[in-house]
Amino acid sequence: MSTILLETKQRGRRVYLELQRLAKEPWLALSILAIFTLLALFIVLPLVKVFQMSLASGESSVAGGSVAMYKEVFQSWYMRKALVNSLVTGVLSALLAVLVGFIMAYTVTRVNVPFKKFFNLVSIVPVISPPFVSALSILLLFGNNGFVTYNLLGIRNFPIYGLRGLLIAQTITFFPVAYLSMKGVLEAINPALEDAAFDLGASRWRVFGKITLPLAAPGIASALLVIFIESLADFGNPLVLAGSNYPTLAVQAYLEITGMYNLAGGAALAVILLIPSVSAFILQKYWVSKKSYVTVSGKPTRSTVKSVSGAMQWILFAFCVVVSIVVLVFYGIIFVGAFSRAWGFDYSFTLRNFSYVWDVGYKTIVDTVTVALVSTPISGILGMFIAFLVVRRNFIGKGLMEFTSMLSFALPGTVVGIGYILAFNTKPLLLTGTLTILVANFVFRYVPVGIQNGIAALHQIDPGIEEAATDLGASSQTVFRRITLPLISPAFFSGLVFAFVRAMTAISAAIFLVSADWNLMTVQILAQVSSGRLGAAAAFSLILVGIILVAIFIIRILVDRLLGVKFETRF
Amino acid sequence: MGVVLKNLRKEFESPDENRRKVVAVDDVSLKIKEGELVTLLGPSGCGKTTALRMISGFEIPTAGKIFFGDLDVTNLPPDRRDSAMVFQNYAIFPHLTVQDNVGFGLTVRKLSKPEIAQRVDAILDLVGLAGLGKRMPDQLSGGQQQRVALARAIVNEPRVLLFDEPLSNLDAKLREQMRSEIRRIQQHLGITAVYVTHDQAEAMAISDRVVIMNEGRIEQEGTPMEIYNRPTSAFVADFIGKVNFIDAEVVKCVGNAVDLEMWGQVITVEHTEPLNQGTKVQVVLRPEAVHLGGEPSYATGVISSVVYLGSMVEYTVLVQGTSIQAEVSSPIEHGIYNEGDQVSVYFSPKVPHLLVK
Ligand SMILES: Nc1ncnc2c1ncn2[C@@H]1O[C@H](COP(=O)(O)OP(=O)(O)O)[C@@H](O)[C@H]1O
Ligand SMILES: [Mg+2]
Numbered sequence: 027m028s029t030i031l032l033e034t035k036q037r038g039r040r041v042y043l044e045l046q047r048l049a050k051e052p053w054l055a056l057s058i059l060a061i062f063t064l065l066a067l068f069i070v071l072p073l074v075k076v077f078q079m080s081l082a083s084g085e086s087s088v089a090g091g092s093v094a095m096y097k098e099v100f101q102s103w104y105m106r107k108a109l110v111n112s113l114v115t116g117v118l119s120a121l122l123a124v125l126v127g128f129i130m131a132y133t134v135t136r137v138n139v140p141f142k143k144f145f146n147l148v149s150i151v152p153v154i155s156p157p158f159v160s161a162l163s164i165l166l167l168f169g170n171n172g173f174v175t176y177n178l179l180g181i182r183n184f185p186i187y188g189l190r191g192l193l194i195a196q197t198i199t200f201f202p203v204a205y206l207s208m209k210g211v212l213e214a215i216n217p218a219l220e221d222a223a224f225d226l227g228a229s230r231w232r233v234f235g236k237i238t239l240p241l242a243a244p245g246i247a248s249a250l251l252v253i254f255i256e257s258l259a260d261f262g263n264p265l266v267l268a269g270s271n272y273p274t275l276a277v278q279a280y281l282e283i284t285g286m287y288n289l290a291g292g293a294a295l296a297v298i299l300l301i302p303s304v305s306a307f308i309l310q311k312y313w314v315s316k317k318s319y320v321t322v323s324g325k326p327t328r329s330t331v332k333s334v335s336g337a338m339q340w341i342l343f344a345f346c347v348v349v350s351i352v353v354l355v356f357y358g359i360i361f362v363g364a365f366s367r368a369w370g371f372d373y374s375f376t377l378r379n380f381s382y383v384w385d386v387g388y389k390t391i392v393d394t395v396t397v398a399l400v401s402t403p404i405s406g407i408l409g410m411f412i413a414f415l416v417v418r419r420n421f422i423g424k425g426l427m428e429f430t431s432m433l434s435f436a437l438p439g440t441v442v443g444i445g446y447i448l449a450f451n452t453k454p455l456l457l458t459g460t461l462t463i464l465v466a467n468f469v470f471r472y473v474p475v476g477i478q479n480g481i482a483a484l485h486q487i488d489p490g491i492e493e494a495a496t497d498l499g500a501s502s503q504t505v506f507r508r509i510t511l512p513l514i515s516p517a518f519f520s521g522l523v524f525a526f527v528r529a530m531t532a533i534s535a536a537i538f539l540v541s542a543d544w545n546l547m548t549v550q551i552l553a554q555v556s557s558g559r560l561g562a563a564a565a566f567s568l569i570l571v572g573i574i575l576v577a578i579f580i581i582r583i584l585v586d587r588l589l590g591v592k593f594e595t596r597f
Numbered sequence: 598m599g600v601v602l603k604n605l606r607k608e609f610e611s612p613d614e615n616r617r618k619v620v621a622v623d624d625v626s627l628k629i630k631e632g633e634l635v636t637l638l639g640p641s642g643c644g645k646t647t648a649l650r651m652i653s654g655f656e657i658p659t660a661g662k663i664f665f666g667d668l669d670v671t672n673l674p675p676d677r678r679d680s681a682m683v684f685q686n687y688a689i690f691p692h693l694t695v696q697d698n699v700g701f702g703l704t705v706r707k708l709s710k711p712e713i714a715q716r717v718d719a720i721l722d723l724v725g726l727a728g729l730g731k732r733m734p735d736q737l738s739g740g741q742q743q744r745v746a747l748a749r750a751i752v753n754e755p756r757v758l759l760f761d762e763p764l765s766n767l768d769a770k771l772r773e774q775m776r777s778e779i780r781r782i783q784q785h786l787g788i789t790a791v792y793v794t795h796d797q798a799e800a801m802a803i804s805d806r807v808v809i810m811n812e813g814r815i816e817q818e819g820t821p822m823e824i825y826n827r828p829t830s831a832f833v834a835d836f837i838g839k840v841n842f843i844d845a846e847v848v849k850c851v852g853n854a855v856d857l858e859m860w861g862q863v864i865t866v867e868h869t870e871p872l873n874q875g876t877k878v879q880v881v882l883r884p885e886a887v888h889l890g891g892e893p894s895y896a897t898g899v900i901s902s903v904v905y906l907g908s909m910v911e912y913t914v915l916v917q918g919t920s921i922q923a924e925v926s927s928p929i930e931h932g933i934y935n936e937g938d939q940v941s942v943y944f945s946p947k948v949p950h951l952l953v954k
Contacts, residue, residue, distance in 0.1 A: 050674055490688035493655055494746075496675045497682045498702030498753060508701075512692045 041422060054502045058421055061412065065430045067455075068470040072445025073437065076300075079293035079448055095294040108273040109298060112258055115189065115274065116302070119196040119257040120250045126197060127204025128246065130346055135212040136238075136333040139343040148350040149202045151357055154574050156531040156548050158262025159567050160195040162555055163356040165266065166363050166564070171370025173359065187269035195263040198356055200256055201349075204249045211245030212238075220333065230334060238333075244314050251310040258303050259438035261534035262548070266555055275299040276440040276534060283444060283538070293448070296441040307436030363564035379565035387550055387566060394547040395573060397461065398529035401468040402581075405525035408469065409476020410518050414510055416477070417484040418492060419502075428477075435474035439534025442471060447538050459541035467539055468529040476521030483517035484510070512589040519585045526577050530570055598666040598679070598756040598789055600629040600652065605661035607647050621647040623813035625661070629806075634783055634790040636800040639810035640836065645793040646685075646761055648810070652791060653682045653759050665757060681755035685762045687746040689734045695745055696721070696730035702753040720752045723782060740771045747779065751786060758783065758790040764799065776803050797837050801825065809833050827950055834881045834952070841887070841921040843880040845951075847872045855951070860896040860917045866946045877954040886948040887923035889914065889934065894941030900934045916942055 049055065080095055099105045130149065134142050152160070168175045168186040175184035215238065223233045264274040275295055283292035334342065363369055367376045415421070416428045434442070446467055450457035457463040491513065495505045511518060533548040540549050547570050554563035607622040622644040629635045637645040650656040652663060654675035662671045670678050681702075690698050696717050703713045721727050724744040734742060743763060750758060763779070764772045780803050783790050794800050800807050801821040809816040809824065809832075817824060817833045828834035831842060845859035855868045859880060872878070889898075889912065898914035898921075909926040910933055921942075925931050934940060 046672055050677070488686060488688060490684040490686060491690060493675070494682070494684055494688040494749070495690070495701065495705075496655075497653060497680070498705060498749065499676045500701070500705045501676055504705060509690060513690075 045422075051502055054419070057411070058415065058427075061408075061415075061427065061431075062423065064470075065427065068466045069430055069434050069437075072442060072449040075448035076293045076296050076441055076445045079290055079444075080297045082290035082293075095290045096298075099291065099294050099298065104273060105278065105295065108275050108278045108295070111189070111268075111272055112275040112299065113302060115192055115196070115264075116254045116257040118189075118193055119200060120253040122193060122197040123200040123253050124204040124208070124246060124249050126201040126349060127206075127249065128208045128242075129342065130201075130205050130349060131208035131212050132238075133342040133346050135209060137339050137342055139339060139346070141346075145346050145350060148353050149205045151353060152199055152202050154527050154531075154578075155357065155571050156262065156533070156551065156567060157199050157260065158195070158266055158533070158548075158552065158555075159360060160198040160356055161191075161263040161266040162363075162551075162560065162563055162567065163359050164191050164195055165555070166359045166369060166560055167355075169560075171560075173370070176370050187267055188272040189268075191267040192264055192272070195267055196257050196260060198353060199260070199263065200253045203253055203256065207245060207249045207252075208242070211242050215241045233333070247314045248310050251306045251314065255303050255306050255310075255436055255438075258299060259440070259534060261440060261537070262552060265552065276438055279440045279444065280537065289444075289448070292444055296438070296444050299438050300441050303438055304433075304436045307433070311432065360564045360567055363561055364568045365565075366561060369560050379561040380569075382562050383565045383569065386562075387547065390545045390547055390550050391569065391573075393544050394530060394570075397464045397468065397544065397546065398526050398577070400461065401465040401529045402522055402526040404465070405469045405473050405529075406476060406518060406522035409473045409521045409525075410480045410511060410514060411506065412473070413477045413480025413484055413514075413517075414506055417481055418489060418510075431470075431477055432474045434471050437471075439471065439532065439536075440538075442467065443535035443538030446535065458539070459543055461544055463539050464536065464544055464546070467535050468525070468532065471532070471535060472525050472528040475524050476517075479517040479521050479524075480514055483514035487513050515585055515589050518589075519582060522581050522585065523578050526581065527574055530574055530577075599631045599633075600627075600757055600789060600791065601662075601664040602627040602648075602652070603662040603664070605648065605651060605663065606659045607644070607651060607656060608659045620813050622651070622658075625810075625813075625815055627808060627815065627818070629789060629791065631789055632787045633805045634780070634792060634803060635806045635808060636792045636794055636804040637808050637810055638794055638797060638800040638836075639816075641795055643810045644813040645795070645810055649682070649759050649761055649791060649793050652757070653680050654678045678757075679755055680757040680759055681750035681753055682759040682761065683746050683750045683763045685765060687742045687766075689742055689745055689749075691734050693734075694730065695726065695732050695734065695737070698734065698745055699730075699748045699752050701749065706753075716752055717748075720748045723751075723785075724748045725778070739767050740775060743767065743775055744778075747782070751782065751788070756789065758788045760790065760792040760794075762794055763792075764794075765796075772799070773802075779803065801837075809836060811836075828881060828952075831879065831881075831952060834950070839884050839922055839924075841880075841882040841884065842952075843882060843919070843921065845878050845880050847874055847876040847878060849874060860942075862895070864895055864946075866949045866951070868951050872951070872953070879952040879954060881950040881952060882921070882944055882948070884911070884922040884924040885926070886944050887914075887921060888943045888945075889923055889925060890940045891943060892941070894943050896942050898940055898942045900936055900938045900940060903934065903936055905933070914940065914942060 081093065082095060127149075130145060133139060134145055164186060165172065167173050168184055168191070170176065170183060172184065172186070175181045175186070219241070220233055220237055223237045228236065259276060261276045261280065264272075264277045265280075268274055268277065276299060279292045279295035279299065282288045282295060362373070364379055365375050365377070366373045367378065412427065412431050416424060446463055447458060449455065450463055457466070487510075492505050492509055495509045496502075500508065531548055533546075533552060536546050537549050537552070540546050547566060551563045551566045551570070554560075554566060602625055605622055605625040606620070609619045609621055611617045611619050625644075625648060627635070637648060639645055647656060651658050654670070654673055654677075658671060662669055664670065665679060690701065693701070696714075699720060700713045700717045703716060708716075717730065718727075721730055724747055726741060726744050726748065729737070729741065734745065737745065743766075746763070760779070764775050767775060776799055779792075792800075792803060801824075804821060806818060807821055807824045808818040811832050817829045819827070824833065825837050828837065834840045834842070843859055845857040845864075847855060848858050848863055849856040850868075850872045853867050853869060854865055855872055856863050856865050857878070857880065866880070896916050898916040900912055901915050901920060902913040904911040905928065909924050910928045912923045912925065912934065913920050914923055923942075
């Protein structure tokens with residue numbers, strides 16, 4: 027009994043000392059407080075609102091304590107089907123994308139084949155384009171007037187809508203995620219381990235099965251879960267490709283709200299969507315990532331032992347070539363589509379699509395770029411700062427801050443979108459239809475990636491370097507600005523790029539938040555696709571990708587200038 | 598400015614699952630005088646770094662107090678303390694030039710540019726890096742990086758200088774050179790210094806006073822000579838240099854002369870404190886104090902191993918069933934015994950130190 031008392035007393039004293047110390051750094055204390063407020067406001071509050079609304083009783087759309095809405099949802103076979111479809115698509119997409127990503131990553135890291143740089147580049151392309159561009163490509167290739175189906179094969183109504191088309195689109199969209207993480211994992215496996223196994227007389231298959239694969243297993247599991255989450259949350263591809271015969275949760279939630287004005291029903295669907303997503307997230311973060319054998323540090327040293335036989339080498343190479351061709355065709359077709367007069371009938375060159383886009387979309391383009399320009403620096407700096415706090419500072423609620431800020435990664439955009447319109451539609455938080463709500467959405471939805479990059483980068487940097495700066499009299503903010511940020515500038519750069527790309531390309535939450543005053547290009551592209559103007563959609567997409575490429579270039583220069591770090595001389 | 602540690606204690610929660618408490622520093626009290634260089638010496642994990650980090654402000658003590666002069670700094674953050682630390686792996690800012698590294702503390706204090714430049718130059722001169730100010734850290738050798746770390750710490754003119762194993766990344770030759778350099782600069786500036794190391798030779802060479810730590814506690818403090826010749830525990834004797842422990846029993850004690858029953862006979866040695874008859878003691882005998890093959894002789898032993906080290910020979914000698922280590926310097930002059938040779942064993946009555954069991 028008395029020991030417990032003593033423990034509590036000691037803990038109390040520790041908390042008191044921490045507080046005392048924070049009080050000596052008011053700037054730090056204030057920013058921690060500010061971040062908590064923002065996280066509560068823009069991540070927790072919308073989530074709470076969605077839960078509340080989903081418990082609204084029946085018709086009235088008044089928040090209450092009834093599960094009527096869930097009953098209704100589960101009684102409808104169509105909604106049950108949506109749930110099953112979402113889960114099935116998520117699982118299959120994850121498996122396919124990881125399979126493709128793993129094979130490519132294995133080939134690039136372990137097999138002696140030409141064009142490795144090229145394969146690498148191809149895998150980056152889908153990362154910087156709107157997530158449903160592959161859906162658009164599928165329509166251009168296999169749709170009613172599809173180039174392959176209609177022009178080449180003469181089939182008019184090829185059944186591309188539904189699971190099949192959706193899987194192709196999602197695999198192409200998400201395999202780069204798997205590729206990049208699998209590449210990291212495979213590079214980090216100490217080649218000496220594989221060499222040692224060869225040395226002990228193991229065959230190639232044995233080395234692969236007993237050494238490489240088990241060592242990569244946690245990484246594979248983690249990639250599977252991440253893509254499962256992304257697939258569940260995917261909105262653009264299913265909206266374009268699934269059709270009414272293949273309902274999915276994210277799309278149904280959207281239609282329920284915008285089509286039927288059934289906020290409670292939409293919210294209930296959102297909550298149902300949330301459950302597998304958050305479960306996968308927690309599994310990934312607290313179980314799989316703890317099992318990893320691979321330390322992220324260490325330079326990749328390439329072993330000279332051949333990991334595969336000659337025949338296998340060429341099979342793998344052929345696989346990579348095919349994947350690359352598919353990716354290039356998928357994105358090339360957008361290019362062709364943007365400059366073609368009438369898809370399926372008249373492929374002559376025209377700039378008509380662009381002038382049309384310019385006429386209807388000029389303001390949207392300006393809006394989109396504005397939103398992206400405002401949210402990018404906020405997201406980038408916030409991400410690095412939260413990473414800095416989490417890794418380098420001790421304060422009460424640190425774990426909570428990390429969890430909450432990372433949580434939004436697991437929240438499907440649909441859930442966030444619904445949450446935002448519920449949370450910010452009355453005074454004093456009347457934000458609907460403003461720039462602020464769009465910026466807040468993008469900042470808090472995509473900051474987890476920055477945080478994660480920042481945390482990983484910080485773990486590579488000797489904390490002594492920052493301590494030395496503190497020791498020399500620098501306050502927390504000086505240390506962060508003059509030492510930490512320049513040292514993690516690669517993570518900062520990629521955080522900024524990611525923030526910008528997502529602000530330009532994301533749709534699932536934003537579609538709930540756009541207004542006449544502030545519209546976004548992705549929403550417009552989707553509208554063009556829905557009304558069958560594929561050429562205009564393609565032109566729009568092309569402009570979007572162009573803006574992104576220019577922005578990446580500018581961000582790179584700015585980061586180097588501002589932090590005084592030369593890009594080439596990264597340590 | 599002197600530094601006083603009062604009953605310092607630091608507990609950590611162990612990072613593994615069970616969250617056991619680890620006591621890293623346990624009731625450490627120490628007075629360091631102005632201008633003195635004190636080393637904290639002990640095996641890895643004994644709490645040296647933790648003690649140093651509490652002095653510098655990177656860890657808050659679980660209990661106890663720290664004073665710089667009369668000022669209680671226990672809860673003052675590192676940037677408010679008048680101390681500067683030289684880190685084990687230098688912790689040089691890799692993205693800044695040598696002069697920006699050294700001048701960092703001055704820019705933080707918002708000194709004017711010319712003044713910073715002038716002070717940085719002076720310090721670079723002092724540490725022997727004149728002319729290298731424009732280099733990036735990765736263009737420096739290990740020893741030069743070490744000098745940058747030192748320059749960066751002293752340019753702020755701190756009142757207390759802290760070192761955490763500053764030389765452990767250097768090769769043996771450079772280590773010896775740098776340690777006398779550090780000592781020279783510390784004395785030149787007259788700055789109070791706490792120096793952490795696990796290398797006993799380094800501690801002996803550099804310190805005014807050595808503090809031996811073990812499992813978070815202070816085992817013994819004293820001048821290098823006291824520590825080496827009059828260790829108060831077997832741990833200290835064993836940690837500082839090589840040592841033989843020989844069991845013995847007090848037969849008689851008159852004044853400074855103690856008659857010991859050891860090696861099957863009575864041997865008289867000097868000891869300052871009175872001991873009761875029948876007290877069991879350990880005789881602490883350094884290998885270099887053991888004389889072989891001369892007169893007089895206490896016992897006869899058999900050489901059981903010979904290690905030739907150039908400047909000396911290390912012998913293991915079996916005496917009355919126990920082995921003892923002996924070192925004989927200038928082997929050419931004294932000749933070398935072979936395994937199996939019979940030799941007489943002797944030591945001067947002045948040298949052994951007695952530990953009561
Ligand atoms: N931040 C920490 N968290 C938990 N345990 C720690 C921490 N820092 C040090 N320790 C533990 O405290 C003890 C003393 O460590 P340290 O002061 O680094 O020893 P030394 O510098 O003498 O090698 C060790 O057992 C170490 O594992
Ligand atoms: Mg240490």
